[in-house]
Amino acid sequence: MVKLSHRMSEPVTGSVLAVKDLSVILSREGRPSRVLDGISFDMFPGEIIALVGESGSGKTSIGLTLQGLLPREYLPQVAGSIRLAGIELVGAGRRTWQSARRHLVRAISQDPMGALNPTMTIRRQMQESKGGDDRSIGDWLSRTGLPDPERIADALPHRLSAGQRQRVLIAMAMMARPKLLIADEPTTALDVIMQAQILDLLRDLARDQQTAILFVTHDLTVAASLADRVLVLYAGRIVEMGRMQDVARNATHPYSAGLLAARFDLDSDRRRPLPTLPSERTHSINVENACAYATRCPIAQPDCTAIRPPLEPASVHGGAVACLHHEQTAFLATQRADAKPWPAQAIQETAALRLSNIGKTYPTGARSFWGRRQRQPVLRSVNLSIKLGECVALVGASGAGKSTLLRIAAGLVVPEGGTVTRFDKLPPQVVFQDPVASLTPWLTIGEQIGERLRAVSPDSDYGRRRVGEAIKLVGLDPVLMDALPAEMSVGQCQRAVLARAVIVPPRLLLCDEPISAMDVSLAATTLNLLSDLRRRLGMAMLFVTHDLAAARIIADRIAVLKDGELVEIADPDAIIAAPQSSYTRSLVAAMPSLQPGGGR
């Protein structure tokens, strides 16, 4: 311990963090699998490195390994070397790790809801941190831009909004003045305006405190607006690394190039399907002596499954790339023929859904001693109608009342005022944010899709044919008809949910943030699928999202909800080119873009 604090008082010269040949094996149900494979990189004081990769690529595992917090029940086996401020941590004892966590490395996580102890005040949680005296608590809370730090410090977490909680977590981490901050998708749960503020805050902290920040994200656009360097991770290996701007401009690995092509922003072409990565990762081949990307790679050659591509200096930028044929990657972009434009969509004059004067309040806060609760309005006389065949996207900050309005349209929530009129007699179909959670774990996909046929037995020939058609319609592999949800990827689950929704084609489909938890490529795939389905089946759609770019791509009109009021509704490009309300203006301004500096 003494040795450690002595070392720390020395000024750090050179790298703060040196990771060499780091490999991690985790066991699930007795089966070991290599989650990280030969990871090497350095970090310097004040540097921000983005760690990019799709879901399951091992981003979170790197963060946990660096903190020594891999879950014990997964029997982690860690090999290689992690030197943090000169101290070797692989194989170090519990004491050393504890002291490293106390003084050197901190983390903030994706889920600001869950990351704070719900039964402890913010102040008491901050006091546990190194340097947690009362003055610096107030100090740090206000440095992260929280108004009224004293009130926040004495609050319990559930009284704070998601953005406030994330700031508290940042303050709590930074007050210990760590050398390394690991930020694991810290903005995924936030709307763009809050996201932009948090990114600014992290940038300032890296500069002022000389803290190195490892910023984990699946969103290259966000990475580009923040990071100095980038590591692209695929199946537990680094496939490309380099200066952020170099990689953003000249991605050299086919996977990075695909990720870049799949991202969409306010300038993407919305008249045709979005480019996506070729299929999703399915079962893994034996990758010991092969390129892990070979099953998906559009330029794969026979040798790709015979040799493991080493990480070598890239020819087009100063970084490194692990691809045997990376000089071919540049042709990928030119090869990609533009997809056929969407056919024109017939929008009828009749309304599929008409919401008039909808009002709704929810009780808030604790009961007083007398047992009364206050009610907070969440929707104030909202008027919205969607024509048959039309798609309206509803955007707004978290807490604006988007989901409540969608639930009212679905008949799941009863409004206190106003009327809901639907063209269809059948209840509308709803697609929720988490596709895995909305499937029943013990029923096969075929059974769940067939359930909606009601009168027809899903086991009859006719029933199976209908299910088969629905599965084909959403582009799901028919062999998955007899699979259980646990055996499928998130993307496949999302397709199954959609197949269930459209097997009896509804006149109105309601989607609540269906892409917000997905990585770019999967999100683009889902947007394409929804665009395709609604045109083929002539469905009207209400698409709730906090992502303005997604709204613009999918919708015929965008409605902006702010504090329970509809402030604006118009054609997507009109809204983005000339936002009328001040809120919409700030929403447009906060959109990150690949250009350095971000914003518009």
Place this chain on the structure above:
Amino acid sequence: MLVYLTKSIVGAVVVLLVMSFIVFGLQSIIPADPARAIAGPSAPPEAVEAMREHLGLDDPVLVQYGRFLLRLAHADLGTSVRTRKPVSDDIRQYLPATLELGLASIALGVALAGVMAALQFLIPGSGGIRFAIVGIGSTPIFLAALLLAYFFWFRLDWLPGAGRLAYRDFAGPSGLNVIDGILVGRPEVSLDALLHMTLPALALALPIGVAVGRSLNGALHEVMRQPYIRTARGKGISETKVLLRHGLRNAATAPLSMLRLQIPILFGNLLVVERIFGWPGLGLYTVQALASADLPAVLGVAIVFGMLYILVSTLIEIGQSVADSRINL
């Protein structure tokens, strides 16, 4: 809070009414004649008849019940058939012993649950000890009590296994000997009372400890996987602090509910254990009352236990809302 308190008081009254009605109803079914019992087996029939008149046993049942409730409201529980004393006096005499034993068993049970949690989450490889505790705690209470008495009293003679106190004529202000010994400045009395209490309290605490401990471990298992536990560990504080400060309080609701479920079982077990260890409390009193069909006594004890249960479970619910501020009473 106000609503909650009102609710629990109203609930208490309803429970008492229902319970008294059931026990009162028993009187008319059981073929025992209280008038004969009180007048004595050799009393002449006129005397029995006079006693019947005096007790109002010929009135309609509802009138009798109404009268019974009226007396109940004045804390008059009638006269014990066996001891010939007002039941309320008997209860006053025996209650402290049972309270003392009951509270000690609950405290010991909760401590045992804590030990089980500490073993599971702080001491890897302690599965065997936990298994043994669960095994002992799952044996039927009469067997566990007899085994404890046999080994620690009869065979080893480490601890006393009968009665409540060696100082026969000691009587303190509260009736709780451990506390009274300290109050009157005789610590040797307190110590002796504690020693006498150990075996019966242990017998009673084992099933409580196992039930609450398992529920606590189950809840902790969930809680210790939550992201905020990772945040706490990320601050570099010790695992014990993580468990005590962040785990325990968030895991408290389920084991407290389990503790509440254990209270009526504890009352039942008190009858057995007080009988086995000759503990002069309400349990022993009830066993003797049951043996002589002493309905007023049984009824009185049932009402006291009912009130104690409501009191304890209200306290536990308040405890839950203190542990978890999201539970709003």
